[in-house]
Amino acid sequence: MTQLFSSTELFTGSMIFLVIALFFSAFRILREYERGVIFLLGRFYQVKGPGFIIVIPFIQQMVKVDLRIVVMDVPSQDVISRDNVSVKVNAVIYFRVIDPQKAIINVENYLQATSQLAQTTLRSVLGQHELDEMLANRDMLNADIQAILDVRTDSWGIKVSNVEIKHVDLNESMIRAIAKQAEAERTRRAKVIHATGEMEASSQLTQAANKLSQEPDAIMLRYLQTLTEIAGEKNSTIIFPLPMELISGLVKSEKK
Known part of the structure; x- marks a missing residue:
């Protein structure tokens, strides 16, 4: 018991x-x-x-x-630009869950789904642009990718707040081609600047010549000023051109 x-x-x-x-x-x-x-x-x-x-x-x-913001790194993607240049691009996206019900019921794994969607969207958007746009207009591309992801993940209860393209990796041959292009562009700008300077100088010289031609004695003063500047250089030999009009004037004065 x-x-x-x-x-x-x-x-x-x-x-x-x-x-x-x-x-x-x-x-x-x-x-x-x-x-x-x-x-x-x-x-x-x-x-x-x-x-x-x-x-x-x-x-x-x-x-x-x-519900905190998730920072997700998008693996490097092989992208062919619109001008047929192969590059590797990786990015980072910032998103958070705003509707827990949709995030659990409408998608099996919202983290993996968002990662895969970000990779495909990155390749799709960048493939529509040329290489120069990828390198120079990243803010525009970031905004386009963010807008597309935000719309497509809305049914999952996810808000994509930001997308940032981190690196655009080029192969060695393309880097050399871009360097040559940049060098050619700098050479072109230098020639344009030099030609512009020559044009401005010729215009100023034309105006100065017209001004001096109005006063015969002004050219003599200008020659004397030039001679003074040359003498200041402490040169032992000075070659100084004289205009024929000046010599003729001196000869006429002596004959008188």
């Missing part, structure tokens, strides 16, 4: 312990950035949190969702 009573007490104690364990397991605490998607007998019930919540064991199940 004592043996039977002890077994009954042990069973009762075990049941009481189990009930207490189940009772306390129903209490959950979610952080400020967490939400719990509750399913009642397999069907969606509601989204709870943050703070203290109750999940009835065996009847309700909870899937925890993080």
Whole structure:
């Protein structure tokens, strides 16, 4: 009888312990950035949190969702630009869950789905642009990719806040070709600047010649000024041209 009573007490104690364990397991605490998607007998019930919540064991199940911004690195993608240049491009995207219900119910794994969609979108968008646009207009490309991802992930309860293209890697032959192009562009600009300077100088010289031709004595003063500048160089030999008009004037003065 004592043996039977002890077994009954042990069973009762075990049941009481189990009930207490189940009772306390129903209490959950979610952080400020967490939400719990509750399913009642397999069907969606509601989204709870943050703070203290109750999940009835065996009847309700909870899937925890993080609402913080996720920084995801997009692996390097092989892209062929519109001008048939092969490059490797990688990027980083910033997104967060804004609707936990959609993120859990509408897609199996929203992290993997967003990563795959970002890779395909990156190749698709960059393939429509030339290499120069990839290198010079990254802000525009970032905005285009972000807008496309944001629209396509809206049904998953995800908000894509930003996309940044990190690197555009070129092969060695293309780097040399770009360097030659840049050198040719600098040479062209130098020639244009030099020609512009010559044109401006010729215009100023024409105006100066017209001004001097109006006063015959002005040209003499200009020659004397030039001679003074040459003498300041401490040269032992000075070759100084004289105009024929000046010599003729001197000869006429002597004859008179």
